[in-house]
Amino acid sequence: MTTADVSASLAGAEDAGRLVLPSYERPAPGVHPPLDFEGYRSTALRHPKQPLVLLPHRLTEVTGPLLGHELIIPTDSDLTTQYDGEPQGQRIIVTGRVLDSDGRPVPDTLIEIWQTNAGGRYRHWREHHPAPLDPNFGGLGRCLTDAGGRYRFITIQPGSYPWGNHYNAWRPAHIHFSLFGRAFTQRLVTQMYFPGDPLLPLDPIFNSVPDEKARQRLVARFDIELTQPEWALGYEWDIVLRGRDGTVFE
Amino acid sequence: MPGLTPSQTVGPYFSMRLPWPDGPFVVPEGTPRAITVVGRLYDGAGNIIPDGLIETWQAGPDGRFAHPDDPRGATPGGYQSFRGFGRCPTAPDGSYRIVTLKPGPLPASDGNIEAPHLDVSVFARGLLDRVVTRMYFPDEPAANAADPVLCSIGAPKRRATLVAVPEPEGQLRFDIFLQGERETVFFDV
Numbered sequence: 001m002t003t004a005d006v007s008a009s010l011a012g013a014e015d016a017g018r019l020v021l022p023s024y025e026r027p028a029p030g031v032h033p034p035l036d037f038e039g040y041r042s043t044a045l046r047h048p049k050q051p052l053v054l055l056p057h058r059l060t061e062v063t064g065p066l067l068g069h070e071l072i073i074p075t076d077s078d079l080t081t082q083y084d085g086e087p088q089g090q091r092i093i094v095t096g097r098v099l100d101s102d103g104r105p106v107p108d109t110l111i112e113i114w115q116t117n118a119g120g121r122y123r124h125w126r127e128h129h130p131a132p133l134d135p136n137f138g139g140l141g142r143c144l145t146d147a148g149g150r151y152r153f154i155t156i157q158p159g160s161y162p163w164g165n166h167y168n169a170w171r172p173a174h175i176h177f178s179l180f181g182r183a184f185t186q187r188l189v190t191q192m193y194f195p196g197d198p199l200l201p202l203d204p205i206f207n208s209v210p211d212e213k214a215r216q217r218l219v220a221r222f223d224i225e226l227t228q229p230e231w232a233l234g235y236e237w238d239i240v241l242r243g244r245d246g247t248v249f250e
Numbered sequence: 251m252p253g254l255t256p257s258q259t260v261g262p263y264f265s266m267r268l269p270w271p272d273g274p275f276v277v278p279e280g281t282p283r284a285i286t287v288v289g290r291l292y293d294g295a296g297n298i299i300p301d302g303l304i305e306t307w308q309a310g311p312d313g314r315f316a317h318p319d320d321p322r323g324a325t326p327g328g329y330q331s332f333r334g335f336g337r338c339p340t341a342p343d344g345s346y347r348i349v350t351l352k353p354g355p356l357p358a359s360d361g362n363i364e365a366p367h368l369d370v371s372v373f374a375r376g377l378l379d380r381v382v383t384r385m386y387f388p389d390e391p392a393a394n395a396a397d398p399v400l401c402s403i404g405a406p407k408r409r410a411t412l413v414a415v416p417e418p419e420g421q422l423r424f425d426i427f428l429q430g431e432r433e434t435v436f437f438d439v
Binding site: 060 | 257299357
């Protein structure tokens with residue numbers, strides 16, 4: 001495309017009237033962890049010290065990659081069937097909805113998950129925890145939400161593992177979730193935890209979320225209705241992305 | 251109204267996720283007029299970060315997005331192999347590389363024109379939430395001088411952290427400093 005074409009395209013947009021864009025809500029204080037958190041040692045040299053500059057939501061921020069259809073195959077959401085044999089450990093179903101904070105489901109959005117095996121070991125070249133690898137478990141999953149924003153994974157209960165943050169530090173069992181939503185502003189990477197885990201009160205990463213209610217939203221709910229007899233335990237976990245602030249006309 | 255789900259760190263193993271060999275290729279290598287953005291990710295002690303992940307999001311060369319919230323829509327028959335999105339884990343030497351097309355300028359709802367830019371997210375162990383920055387182009391001094399986002403940053407030295415540096419081989423270098431003397435400008439999105 002030539003410079004003249006770009007100019008014509010910009011002129012066209014102006015002729016068509018004013019550019020009308022949505023805007024996304026700003027998270028309330030206390031929902032997200034601070035970038036500088038003393039209890040989590042690795043934040044010390046990795047958090048910006050200058051204040052963040054407020055970025056009004058413009059075209060690049062209110063749009064985002066709509067990925068997935070070309071990438072996903074059905075076994076991506078069943079982490080127990082990705083290898084020749086069945087993995088070790090407790091089979092679980094993890095399901096829920098992706099919503100925005102207005103309560104609207106977010107359909108057709110890519111979710112990526114990654115986790116340890118039942119023994120608390122990631123399949124990664126940099127991982128040194130002396131727990132066995134499971135030849136039948138990779139620990140990676142992905143799926144797209146359906147029209148109602150619902151997702152469903154079948155996997156193995158992940159294990160806890162030690163990490164070097166402080167003496168005798170152990171991470172509570174968790175599953176990492178990566179979400180795109182529909183806009184750059186909605187991008188979220190987080191972790192899902194399991195109810196009743198005795199390591200939760202001791203974990204600096206979990207406890208970096210200042211607001212108690214927000215922190216509890218990271219914990220899935222065990223559900224006997226989702227549990228399948230003779231087969232797998234069921235957990236439900238909804239994920240809530242930033243909603244729209246209302247439409248801005250200028 | 252449901253409450254927002256908090257962010258948590260990606261930890262050291264995000265490069266496990268989505269096995270996506272073409273992640274760094276917003277367009278296939280060899281695409282006419284493709285550009286290569288390279289850079290390194292640094293911490294506050296000046297050490298490279300080998301377990302980070304860089305994601306980019308940008309308009310096409312026409313300044314448009316193939317997305318329902320771009321009211322102009324994509325150019326019909328536009329850029330078939332252009333995904334707009336790039337993802338590259340940092341290598342053991344802290345480096346990343348994205349192959350893409352240079353985006354066009356964008357109209358803003360306040361009547362301004364935004365200079366060509368990439369939105370950049372950085373994820374890493376030790377980052378409890380992503381940090382977001384923007385990369386601008388060194389060959390666009392006039393557009394950069396009028397860009398509403400760049401203009402919102404007072405100090406020229408800070409503003410300069412958002413402009414890539416041309417390299418002899420035609421690549422663009424965009425190093426990202428999470429902290430320290432050369433700390434990159436990060437945005438509250």
